[in-house]
Amino acid sequence: MEYSRFLDCLAANFARLRAVVVPADPAAAVPSCPGWTVADLTHHVGEVYLHKTLAMRDGAEPDPWPPKELADEDPLALLDRAYAELRDEFAARKPEDPAGSWYSPDQTVGFWIRRMAQETVIHRIDAELGTGQPVAPVPDDLAADGIAELLKVFVAYSVAEWGSYFSEILDGSPGRTYILRTEGAAWRVRVGPGQFTVEDWTGDDAAADVTVSGPPTAVLRWVWNRESADEPSGVTVEGDPEAVDELRRCIVTATQ
Template sequence: MYAHKSVAVREGVEPEPWPPQEFAEEEPRALLDRTYTALRAEFAVRAPRVPAAAWYGPDRTVGFWIRRMAQETVVHRIDAELSAGQPVAPVPDDLAVDGIDELLKVFVAHSVAEWGDCFTGVLAGSPGRTFLVRTDAAAWRARTGPGLFEVTDGAGEGTADVTVSGPAPAVPRWPWNREGADGAAGVTVEGAPEAVEELRRCVVIATQ
């Protein structure tokens, strides 16, 4: 996870092939510690606006990877807590809000725009739906249709086919399917099952 990003930041290219064979010969925890330290060192000597290789065309900078790694670390921290049967530690509101924003815009909307064929099975037959994702700190409105997934900031006007709402730290766990034994952890999902499934399938494809 960390080593790949270090190469993208340091050398400005996506490393190929990946992963290197020598990684298989290193003890996993030592590998994690070593590559995490190396990535932090790369971030420390580069400003966020410095160019870096990235799969997200609108933002190929070091700042993109700082954001991405912060969000990825949160999700995998929750994975570890759920796997160990431990309570999920709170996620700061600002980090949680940014995580929802990144998921909807950087992952789903960008993926549908760039790799629309991957979503044909989900969106080709879409009647055109509206999704409202709302926390106590921010809101987003997404609109779908054949080959379409558009996201705008704010709750907008009118009703939505699906509304996902709850505390900011809890809402990102629902689309990432990290709900755990406590269910949706305070998240309320309202809408027809087929409409909810459309949103879920778009997220799954975009984040594979």
């Protein structure tokens, strides 16, 4: 995806998130984020935007975070202020400009443009689930990119860099292959002790222990565990439940 496309998606999903949370009960529970209310979710997104703004402005991610003075700021006011600062920072820089990030292969503003577009669409879904609103479709290109980002940038990179966090999950793995497939895109994941590799896939599913398939929005919601008990998932999962659980646990560990 082009960076301009990510920025357009960021703007659209921010607008939807804001439209959902403004009239909502701030104390309403967000089922996809256990323990959070709508106010907590709103505040969190604002904190994330400010954190990434400083990562670009200062050339390194701020640590510790968040600062104490943010705790008492009104969630909606923080969200609006932080989004304005984030967009101003993006507008003042080029995607190839340097920026600090936890992902060593990409230390650029472009990394955060992509990441914030994906962060916002997932939390927009959280807001919809927490307020009982219909979950709006995710554009196919954004959804497919979000699946790839989760598998490659979050899980594969985390297993390679911080393998000890995954030892309990993967040390006893017999070695498994997963195919995740959606319209126009597919990925093959291979796991084993100390291993989680991802490649774009154009072959068939014959050798897979587990296949996960469905429309882009549905698969994105499945990998991010943003499904709803009140609606069909739209995803077909075929394979050993124990193997599916192994993949799920890797994703949760990499994204918590």
